[in-house]
Amino acid sequence: VTNVSANVYQKIVAHSVQRGVKTLPGVKNIIAVASGKGGVGKSTTAVNLALALRDLGATVGILDADVYGPSLQLLLGEHARPRTIERKILPNEAYGMKIMSMGFFVSENSPVIWRGPMVHGLITQFLKDVDWGTLDYLVIDLPPGTGDAALTLTQQAPLSGAVIVTTANDLSLIDARKGLKMFEKVNVPVLGIIENMSYFVPPDLPDRRYYIFGRGGGLRTAKELGVDFLGEVPIDPRVVEGGDAGKPIVVYAPESDAAGAFRGLAGTIARKLAVLGSEPPAIADASIEWVS
Numbered sequence: 001v002t003n004v005s006a007n008v009y010q011k012i013v014a015h016s017v018q019r020g021v022k023t024l025p026g027v028k029n030i031i032a033v034a035s036g037k038g039g040v041g042k043s044t045t046a047v048n049l050a051l052a053l054r055d056l057g058a059t060v061g062i063l064d065a066d067v068y069g070p071s072l073q074l075l076l077g078e079h080a081r082p083r084t085i086e087r088k089i090l091p092n093e094a095y096g097m098k099i100m101s102m103g104f105f106v107s108e109n110s111p112v113i114w115r116g117p118m119v120h121g122l123i124t125q126f127l128k129d130v131d132w133g134t135l136d137y138l139v140i141d142l143p144p145g146t147g148d149a150a151l152t153l154t155q156q157a158p159l160s161g162a163v164i165v166t167t168a169n170d171l172s173l174i175d176a177r178k179g180l181k182m183f184e185k186v187n188v189p190v191l192g193i194i195e196n197m198s199y200f201v202p203p204d205l206p207d208r209r210y211y212i213f214g215r216g217g218g219l220r221t222a223k224e225l226g227v228d229f230l231g232e233v234p235i236d237p238r239v240v241e242g243g244d245a246g247k248p249i250v251v252y253a254p255e256s257d258a259a260g261a262f263r264g265l266a267g268t269i270a271r272k273l274a275v276l277g278s279e280p281p282a283i284a285d286a287s288i289e290w291v292s
Contacts, residue, residue, distance in 0.1 A: 036175025077246020
C-alpha cells in the first residue's frame with residue numbers, strides 16, 4: 001500500500017439565529033450578501049456564491065431583496081412571473097436553485113417608487129409567503145447601504161451570517177465599514193469581507209497581476225475591524241459577458257480563475273457556518289479508498 005485517501009462528507013446543520021427572530025421553516029442557513037455602496041459587484045457575487053454552494057451538493061435558494069434595483073432576473077435569465085397556489089408564492093427556478101425577485105413582477109423599465117412601509121411588507125412577504133421548501137442555504141442579495149430594506153431583513157430574517165462585498169478603493173471600503181457595523185449592532189455574525197474586482201491578469205501575460213483599484217484594501221479593512229478576509233475575486237470580462245446572457249461565470253466559464261475564486265469562497269463560507277452552527281458539524285458518511 002503506497003497511499004490512502006479518505007473522503008469525508010459533512011452534514012449541513014441548521015444555524016442559530018439572532019435573538020427575537022423566528023426561524024424560516026425548512027431553511028437551515030440564511031446568508032446575507034451586502035455592500036456599503038452600489039457598483040462593487042454584490043449581486044454578481046451573491047449569485048455566483050449561490051451557484052458554487054449548489055456545486056458543493058447543497059440545496060440553495062436566492063432572494064433578491066434589492067427592491068428598487070432588482071437584477072436576479074437578468075443575471076439568471078429567468079423572467080417568468082411566479083405562480084401562487086393556496087396563498088403561497090412558488091419561487092421560480094434557475095440552474096437548480098429556487099429564486100425570487102421583485103424583477104419578476106415589474107417590467108424591466110418600470111421604476112419601483114415605494115416608501116419604506118411598502119418595502120418592509122414586500123420583503124416580509126418574500127420571506128414568509130414564498131414556499132422555499134427545504135434548503136441548506138438561502139442567499140439573500142441585500143440592497144446597497146443600510147436603509148429600510150436592509151434593516152427589515154436583519155429584523156425579519158433569521159440570518160446565519162453576513163458577507164460584505166467591497167472593492168479595494170477607499171470609498172468602497174469606507175462604506176463597507178458602515179455595513180459591517182450595522183450587522184454588529186443587530187447581532188448578526190459577519191463571516192468576512194470579499195474583495196471583488198481585485199486585479200486583472202492579461203491573457204497574454206498570465207504571470208502578471210494589475211491591481212487597477214488599489215491593492216490590499218479589503219485585507220487591511222478586515223484586519224482593522226477584526227473580521228476574516230475571505231478572499232479576492234479577479235476581474236474577468238467573461239463575468240459581464242455571461243451575466244448579460246443570464247449565465248453567471250461559475251456556469252459560463254467554470255474553468256476561469258474568477259469561477260475558481262467563487263468556489264473557494266463558497267467552501268470557506270460553508271465551513272465557517274458549520275463552525276458557527278448550533279451543534280457541532282456532524283459527519284454523515286465517510287469512505288476510505290486504498291490505493292496500491
